[in-house]
Amino acid sequence: MIPVILLTGIWFYWVYSPPGSLFPDDYATPVYDCNGSLLRVFLSRDEQVRFPWKNVTLPEKYVVSLVTFEDKRFYRHDGVDLWALLNATITNILSGERKRGGSTITMQVARLAAPKSRTLFNKLLECAAAFKYSVHFSKQQILQIYAAHVPMGGNIVGIQAASWRYFGKPVAELTWAEAALFVVLPNSPSAMNLGKQREKLLQKRNILLQKLYDNKIIDRLTLDISSQEPLPPTDNQIPFLAPHFCYNVTRNVAPGRAVHTTLDAQLQQQVESMLAQEHRYLRRLGIANISALVVETATGRVRAYIGSQDFFDDRNGGQVDGILAPRSTGSLLKPFLAAKAMDKGPYTINSLLTDAPTWYGTFAPQNASKTFAGLVTMEDMLVKSLNVPAVRLLYSYGVRDFYLFLLEAGFSNLFRGAEGYGLSLILGGAEASLWELTQLYASLGNLGRVTHLTLYENEGAITPADTLQLFSRGSAWLVLNSLRKLARPGSEFYWTYFDNQTPVAWKTGTSYGQKDGWAIGVNRQWTIGVWIGNFKGSGNAAISGAKSAAPLMFTLFNSLTRRDEPVWFEKPVDDLVQVQCCEQSGYPTGPNCPSTMMLERPACSYIPGLCPFHRRFLVNKKTGKAVCSLCWHGVDTTHVNLFIVSPQVKELLEKSGQVVAAIPQHAENCPQTRDENRIEIVYPVNGIKIFVPRDLDGAYEQVVLSARHQRSDARLFWFLDSNFLGETTLNHQFTIDLAPGAHVLTVQDDEGFIKKVRFSAYKRE
Numbered sequence: 037m038i039p040v041i042l043l044t045g046i047w048f049y050w051v052y053s054p055p056g057s058l059f060p061d062d063y064a065t066p067v068y069d070c071n072g073s074l075l076r077v078f079l080s081r082d083e084q085v086r087f088p089w090k091n092v093t094l095p096e097k098y099v100v101s102l103v104t105f106e107d108k109r110f111y112r113h114d115g116v117d118l119w120a121l122l123n124a125t126i127t128n129i130l131s132g133e134r135k136r137g138g139s140t141i142t143m144q145v146a147r148l149a150a151p152k153s154r155t156l157f158n159k160l161l162e163c164a165a166a167f168k169y170s171v172h173f174s175k176q177q178i179l180q181i182y183a184a185h186v187p188m189g190g191n192i193v194g195i196q197a198a199s200w201r202y203f204g205k206p207v208a209e210l211t212w213a214e215a216a217l218f219v220v221l222p223n224s225p226s227a228m229n230l231g232k233q234r235e236k237l238l239q240k241r242n243i244l245l246q247k248l249y250d251n252k253i254i255d256r257l258t259l260d261i262s263s264q265e266p267l268p269p270t271d272n273q274i275p276f277l278a279p280h281f282c283y284n285v286t287r288n289v290a291p292g293r294a295v296h297t298t299l300d301a302q303l304q305q306q307v308e309s310m311l312a313q314e315h316r317y318l319r320r321l322g323i324a325n326i327s328a329l330v331v332e333t334a335t336g337r338v339r340a341y342i343g344s345q346d347f348f349d350d351r352n353g354g355q356v357d358g359i360l361a362p363r364s365t366g367s368l369l370k371p372f373l374a375a376k377a378m379d380k381g382p383y384t385i386n387s388l389l390t391d392a393p394t395w396y397g398t399f400a401p402q403n404a405s406k407t408f409a410g411l412v413t414m415e416d417m418l419v420k421s422l423n424v425p426a427v428r429l430l431y432s433y434g435v436r437d438f439y440l441f442l443l444e445a446g447f448s449n450l451f452r453g454a455e456g457y458g459l460s461l462i463l464g465g466a467e468a469s470l471w472e473l474t475q476l477y478a479s480l481g482n483l484g485r486v487t488h489l490t491l492y493e494n495e496g497a498i499t500p501a502d503t504l505q506l507f508s509r510g511s512a513w514l515v516l517n518s519l520r521k522l523a524r525p526g527s528e529f530y531w532t533y534f535d536n537q538t539p540v541a542w543k544t545g546t547s548y549g550q551k552d553g554w555a556i557g558v559n560r561q562w563t564i565g566v567w568i569g570n571f572k573g574s575g576n577a578a579i580s581g582a583k584s585a586a587p588l589m590f591t592l593f594n595s596l597t598r599r600d601e602p603v604w605f606e607k608p609v610d611d612l613v614q615v616q617c618c619e620q621s622g623y624p625t626g627p628n629c630p631s632t633m634m635l636e637r638p639a640c641s642y643i644p645g646l647c648p649f650h651r652r653f654l655v656n657k658k659t660g661k662a663v664c665s666l667c668w669h670g671v672d673t674t675h676v677n678l679f680i681v682s683p684q685v686k687e688l689l690e691k692s693g694q695v696v697a698a699i700p701q702h703a704e705n706c707p708q709t710r711d712e713n714r715i716e717i718v719y720p721v722n723g724i725k726i727f728v729p730r731d732l733d734g735a736y737e738q739v740v741l742s743a744r745h746q747r748s749d750a751r752l753f754w755f756l757d758s759n760f761l762g763e764t765t766l767n768h769q770f771t772i773d774l775a776p777g778a779h780v781l782t783v784q785d786d787e788g789f790i791k792k793v794r795f796s797a798y799k800r801e
């Protein structure tokens with residue numbers, strides 16, 4: 037009696053103690069696109085395509101077929117079907133062979149969890165385990181566990197993996213014939229690779245379909261159609277799409293979980309094929325690599341991600357992900373400097389900037405064309421991508437502030453401080469990845485609101501917490517409209533190619549040494565970034581943002597943009613103010629500007645600055661020379677309003693045929709011209725001999741010329757011998773390389789007064 041009680045006790049203890057997990061937690065990592073299409077699977081640790089199964093809804097067709105075929109009293113028994121076991125035993129005895137097992141689905145789960153040889157004793161153990169499972173798991177869970185772990189041939193485990201492997205679709209889309217095949221397949225181990233015994237397998241499937249018809253689960257028509265369905269071909273493969281992307285999205289996630297991403301597999305393949313076509317052309321020019329990123333502007337969701345021209349192109353580093361590599365930004369940051377400068381003021385997009393030879397210490401920026409226009413509008417600077425006015429604008433805006441802006445915008449490859457980059461920051465001195473730059477242009481498309489690019493479908497793109505405005509909506513709008521204009525360097529071919537197509541605000545960039553060609557564009561629907569170059573870092577005369585990266589970018593825009601939806605941005609009228617501006621200079625009207633027009637600028641602009649060009653002079657009517665209260669006695673005077681530019685700009689403008697006024701020279705007889713304190717040349721003093729010193733490396737040091745002016749707001753123009761050096765404001769210093777010999781330094785102020793010193797320079801050998 038006691039042993040019976042004891043055994044019963046042990047039995048109940050065993051049955052009701054938790055079963056733990058039946059299978060080791062070792063699953064593959066499937067990566068899905070935004071529509072639930074499988075992109076790629078990373079194998080489990082034991083190298084199986086075994087999909088994670090929790091939260092997977094089993095398709096009804098499969099469940100019904102499975103229960104009909106394997107275990108028709110599944111929903112009624114407690115894990116063990118005694119009637120089926122008895123039936124199977126009798127059948128086997130009568131036929132003299134083991135034809136049927138009488139195992140329930142639950143018992144098969146037990147066998148999958150702990151495979152054992154087929155003995156009577158082991159069968160009893162399976163029965164016991166099945167009974168225990170039926171206590172702990174719902175019928176639904178048992179079906180899920182079975183469907184996820186049943187072997188389906190090779191390293192394919194479970195029906196999800198099989199569905200992608202054999203039919204290239206999710207289980208929810210299985211037909212009756214396909215579902216039935218997955219039910220009979222594990223039952224025919226020899227037919228599992230679908231290569232052998234196809235006839236027998238087909239027959240078996242059709243018997244199951246017939247059974248479904250007999251049980252009134254499917255109708256006659258379904259039976260007829262389903263029975264005609266062929267078996268899938270044997271050479272179908274598990275998808276292997278967007279390899280760089282899939283690697284990137286799984287880098288930081290726990291393995292064995294499904295990864296739902298923002299990628300659009302269809303769009304990805306479309307972009308890949310356009311890129312491959314472009315690559316065939318670029319390859320002949322010696323350009324080995326291309327990367328492209330396609331992002332939904334409003335949400336920052338990445339819809340296509342092509343790390344290289346071809347993942348399998350081993351010769352050209354195809355496995356490298358060019359989207360993440362930091363590279364010189366070329367001219368791509370100019371639009372953002374324009375936006376930041378307008379936010380600060382006093383600029384409008386039409387404000388004139390100086391485009392003339394400029395020196396900051398030894399740094400003398402050049403335009404790509406190696407020419408200077410004298411004066412250009414801020415819009416020209418963007419559209420023609422001029423370097424000189426951009427550097428000058430950065431100088432007046434402040435390198436440090438712009439550097440901080442780049443950090444705010446998410447640039448993570450700035451390894452030096454602001455001073456380390458200096459003014460070259462705006463010409464590609466710093467590095468950023470295609471990812472970071474595309475993100476920045478997406479932010480421009482969201483009118484300045486920081487837009488984090490996202491790869492995961494469940495990640496909210498722009499959240500209320502992300503309301504950081506990188507620059508004002510008003511500036512963003514003005515810049516977007518400028519970038520839409522198409523006056524680009526390049527042949528007529530490109531001109532027409534880029535014209536009359538989808539509206540896009542775009543910018544190209546070519547890095548120093550022609551190592552990188554960039555083109556990034558944005559409209560309301562898409563932000564698309566393209567990089568071309570060589571992963572090896574070699575430069576190439578054919579590498580150009582406008583000529584080799586922009587065509588692909590436009591091909592993508594033209595084919596992806598949906599014409600029936602808004603393409604261009606809504607004007608942020610509340611963030612723009614109308615300002616009365618000088619018609620000639622594009623700055624807010626000063627007291628001397630002859631004609632005005634209304635221009636828009638961002639509402640936040642806080643530096644008032646008026647037109648710096650139009651100035652009023654009191655002159656001698658006869659001689660045209662300037663006069664002041666000290667020298668106007670007995671002179672017939674008049675006021676003149678002149679558009680005054682610096683001497684170097686004047687020279688450039690005159691070369692291009694324009695008539696430009698000069699600052700009227702002051703009357704010679706004025707006592708002020710004898711005022712030694714008006715302009716003071718501090719160094720060098722008159723008559724000095726300068727011995728140019730050497731630095732620690734033995735190179736000759738530069739010499740700092742220095743002056744002072746009575747008025748703190750004076751502009752000084754510097755000439756050494758007959759060469760114009762440049763102009764200074766506030767801090768009147770000039771650093772130059774001084775040649776040996778005799779020199780004359782001339783400094784002129786903005787009212788026409790002049791001061792000269794003579795000195796000589798010597799260099800010791």
Ligand SMILES: [Zn+2]
Nearest residue numbers: 618629647650
């Ligand atoms: Zn003016």
Ligand SMILES: [Zn+2]
Nearest residue numbers: 663664667706
């Ligand atoms: Zn005077």
